[in-house]
Amino acid sequence: MDIVNLDHLSANPLLPEVKDAMINAIRADFGNPSSQHKLGDRASEALEKSRESVAQMINSESPKEVVFTSGGTESVNLAVKGVAWAKAEKGKHIVTSNIEHNAVLRSLRRLKMMDYKVTSVPVDSYGLVNPSDVAKAIKEDTVLVSIMHSNNEIGTIEPIEEIASITREKNVVFHVDAVDSVGVVPVDVQKLGVDLLSFASNPFYGPTGVGGLYVRRGTHLWPLLDGGVQESNRRAGTENLIGIIGMGVAAELAVKDMEGRTAHMKEMKETVLRELPNYIEHYIINGHPERSLPNLVSVSIKYIEGESLVLMLDDDNIAVSTRSACAAGALQASHVLLSIGRDFADAQGTLVITWGIENKKEDLFRFLKALREAVKTLREISPLYPKSAHA
Amino acid sequence: MYSKTVMDHFRSPRNVGIIEDPDGKGEVGNPLCGDMMTIFLKVKDDYIDDIKFQTFGCGAAIAVSSMLTEMAKGKSIDDAKKITNKDVAEALEGLPKNKLHCSNLGADALQVAIKDYEAKKAGQPKEEPLRKDLPMHKHGEACYCPYCDTQLPEGESTCPNCQLNVTTTGA
Numbered sequence: 422m423d424i425v426n427l428d429h430l431s432a433n434p435l436l437p438e439v440k441d442a443m444i445n446a447i448r449a450d451f452g453n454p455s456s457q458h459k460l461g462d463r464a465s466e467a468l469e470k471s472r473e474s475v476a477q478m479i480n481s482e483s484p485k486e487v488v489f490t491s492g493g494t495e496s497v498n499l500a501v502k503g504v505a506w507a508k509a510e511k512g513k514h515i516v517t518s519n520i521e522h523n524a525v526l527r528s529l530r531r532l533k534m535m536d537y538k539v540t541s542v543p544v545d546s547y548g549l550v551n552p553s554d555v556a557k558a559i560k561e562d563t564v565l566v567s568i569m570h571s572n573n574e575i576g577t578i579e580p581i582e583e584i585a586s587i588t589r590e591k592n593v594v595f596h597v598d599a600v601d602s603v604g605v606v607p608v609d610v611q612k613l614g615v616d617l618l619s620f621a622s623n624p625f626y627g628p629t630g631v632g633g634l635y636v637r638r639g640t641h642l643w644p645l646l647d648g649g650v651q652e653s654n655r656r657a658g659t660e661n662l663i664g665i666i667g668m669g670v671a672a673e674l675a676v677k678d679m680e681g682r683t684a685h686m687k688e689m690k691e692t693v694l695r696e697l698p699n700y701i702e703h704y705i706i707n708g709h710p711e712r713s714l715p716n717l718v719s720v721s722i723k724y725i726e727g728e729s730l731v732l733m734l735d736d737d738n739i740a741v742s743t744r745s746a747c748a749a750g751a752l753q754a755s756h757v758l759l760s761i762g763r764d765f766a767d768a769q770g771t772l773v774i775t776w777g778i779e780n781k782k783e784d785l786f787r788f789l790k791a792l793r794e795a796v797k798t799l800r801e802i803s804p805l806y807p808k809s810a811h812a
Numbered sequence: 813m814y815s816k817t818v819m820d821h822f823r824s825p826r827n828v829g830i831i832e833d834p835d836g837k838g839e840v841g842n843p844l845c846g847d848m849m850t851i852f853l854k855v856k857d858d859y860i861d862d863i864k865f866q867t868f869g870c871g872a873a874i875a876v877s878s879m880l881t882e883m884a885k886g887k888s889i890d891d892a893k894k895i896t897n898k899d900v901a902e903a904l905e906g907l908p909k910n911k912l913h914c915s916n917l918g919a920d921a922l923q924v925a926i927k928d929y930e931a932k933k934a935g936q937p938k939e940e941p942l943r944k945d946l947p948m949h950k951h952g953e954a955c956y957c958p959y960c961d962t963q964l965p966e967g968e969s970t971c972p973n974c975q976l977n978v979t980t981t982g983a
Contacts, residue, residue, distance in 0.1 A: 724868065725868065726847075726868055726869050726870055726873075728870040728871055729822070729869070729870055729871050729874060732819075732822060732871045733823075736823065745870070747847070747869065747870035747872075747873075748870070766868075769868075801828065802825060802828050802866060802867055802868075802874060803866060803867070803868045804839075804848055804849070804850045804866035804867070804868055805848065805868045
């Protein structure tokens, strides 16, 4: 069945080159990278080759600054908890923003149970953090600032460089959750001036279950997992070599194709934003008009609820994502949408449309046509749709 | 995640719409919290002659409204009063646990519409359409918001998630 995937936020397909590399890696019967014999050497060479590819993608000074993990969630947990624990004697205060991913928010919630204190800075109606708010929030005992590079629900890209110059001046460790940016938009850890940066392989068409954490040389953190001395003692456990090889190839391709991919993504975004008013009325585009991811549009559609919309579009073989509380396992309204000023009702009708390199413009038009019909049907059912809004 | 019957009623909802000058009207839920349902009744000789609904909500909420109206149509007022949340959920071949509150909304909307009808019949019509604040529901010792199923802090009657007041009486 011909399914239009406009939900790349949830899962990206693997590139053919990535699949090939992983299948070859399975067939190669690699040893353990930590072993001293030839089987180990071969595994270790493959591991370090991937580390170099990933290091190049984020422009770290040395590949040694890249720690492989099981994905974005682990990277974030390692960065946030690892620094908090390592710096506990200096202080127990952490600064973050109101729109972070749950990986950050719930790591911090856990730390609060261990007597850490957290200051969360607000965002403006575009979802932008004001760097001076971060500066004001930093205190004597602040040990970590954690702000995301781009927001996964609305796409807004935060002023990371400006915040980094503040944290450097105040001598506070700065972690950036860049899971939805790395491999999608250029991310240069040296130019940004950050200490830690989390990323995952799937957003740039590598396998799920693999990710990494950039750790600037000299940044001290405790491991989450204790055991062997893998990953320079920062992440115990034999490495997921097959996944890491897949991520390495995906990273090389992301660097090589970045320009072409970005041009395609931007054209898709312009098309959606230009055409939407020809298909539906009464909606709000969320996120910053310029400072935002090129592969995402978040739209709050009034008078209807997002889960019904996702189900209706699914009947037309179109996959999109919603931020409706009704579709969330915990039935909670999106903290990101509430933070930028959407009310509960508008948050309920929010779709996140994310495309990838394989999508074509006709996919967008198929989506727009199906959306027009679904919105019409659901508004006819909705008691909120005012008579005055009827065309 | 949904049963075949839920998906059928969601895809082709029965009895959608408004009845002008209804004999009874019931509105429950709150758009601020996600779900809102309005039921309109036309009653003839104490039998439900026609019933229509409007719903703002998820797939389950729409299917519940549709099934509920099918179940109530043609019934006497006395029989319609006996329709419970459980009956609607069962007729839909079950709902996911976190969507059971949608069936509460449906059955409550019908009961509110019937009360509105009875008030009018008794010559005491309400100026505003009747609304009902939903009671919180209990699993074991803990209480949950009827709108969004967030666990309520002990002794609180305001939901920390959707900021709505919930009554402490009832199921």
